[in-house]
Amino acid sequence: MRPIRLFPQFQGDLARSQLAKSQHGSPNPAGHKSPQPPGACGALTEVLLAHETTTKSDDELNVRNRPELLLLSLVVLVTNFTGESTPVIRRTVAEVQIRLVAIDHEGRAVPKLSPADIRVLEDGQRIPNFELRPASDLPLRVGILLDTSESTEANWAVAKAAVAEFLRQTLRPDDQALIVAFDSRVELERIVSDPLQAEALLATPHPGGQTALFDTVYSTCQNALFNDFREPRRSALIVFSDGRDNLSWHDLNQTIEKAEFNGIAVYAISTHGRRVENPGDAVLHNLAVTTGGHDFVVSAPRELHDALMAVREELRSSYLLYYRPPNESGRREFRRVRIVPVNDSGPLLRHKSGYYTMPER
Secondary structure, eight states: OOOOOOOHHHHHHHHHHHHHHHHHOOOOOTTOOOOOOTTHHHHHHHHTOOOOOOOOOTTTTOGGGOSSOEEEEEEEEEEOTTSOEEEEEEEEEEEEEEEEEEEOTTSOBOSOOOGGGEEEEETTEEOOOOEEEEOTTSOEEEEEEEEOSGGGGGGHHHHHHHHHHHHHHHOOTTOEEEEEEESSSEEEEEEESSHHHHHHHHTSOOOOSOOOHHHHHHHHHTSGGGOOTTSOOEEEEEEESOSOOSSOSSOHHHHHHHHHHTTOEEEEEEESOTTOOOTHHHHHHHHHHHBTOOEEEEOSHHHHHHHHHHHHHHHHHOEEEEEOOSOOOSSOOEEEEEEEESSTTSOEEEOBSEEESSOOO
8 A cells, every 4th residue: 555645736735725724723622633624625635545456365355354344445436636537445345244132031141043033134125145153252352431521420439340340250361451531531541451450540540521422432443452353353332421422523423333333332331320310321322222232220339230240241142143235336325234033032132223335434
């Protein structure tokens, strides 16, 4: 891959654009970058990407070596401002992978789910050919996101102890955890494989400030831990928060889209009394259910422990479902997926709501 190169006729325009932005742009909150303006500058960056094609062997393109959506690079010719054609990389989904949780009507994990037990629908059309495999033997990549803003300060000590116990009981030698503490920005972000390391980190953060929940979840989904495609794995985030956000640049829909595209299930835990109305609970519910996770409202340390054990059980007993998309539209679109039991008495199934055929530009 060659570096991005500016053609001479655009260098002056880009320099003037940057100068104007520095003179007239408004300051952003700390830790945020100014979004790129639409129009010529965005098109210019895309048009000026140079690409060297390489030949991939069948083994390199094997979908079992990709943990989430297998992306296929397509080279599309677009016309630049001088009328020349320049290759631009377009990525599209070559095979869909969906994490599936199956539980019986008493809330227990279903240990032996077979393809004959379920039906897969994409945008209402049946998918006749798909593969299903247990995910219990795959490495786990889990993010622990701890909201340390002022609104959650009272729950910090209890959450810290519960997370430490969860990691001690969950992490195996080939698993890794990403510890993230945030308020108005990410205050701590560290990858660990030893639960004792995690305990030491959890003692560090100090609560305070406003909350950038969506930005934190969005950026965590982009972490290298969840974007290493060399081996299949299970990916999840466990978010401890009250669901309130008063500072993020990204909104809820953008955050859900990022988690869905990266195949990350979000589990959300909110701590407050049962009779307390918290508007953030609806936000956390939407974030969790849409990505194939689950949300919990707990009011006591024992309930928090039980919630984390339920998450642990799901992470260890989930399945991975694979299939190839039935058609290629050549454009970015969302395709809704439903996985249902063949029989009415079959298990309860939970999974993300669908997938995007291309990443966000």
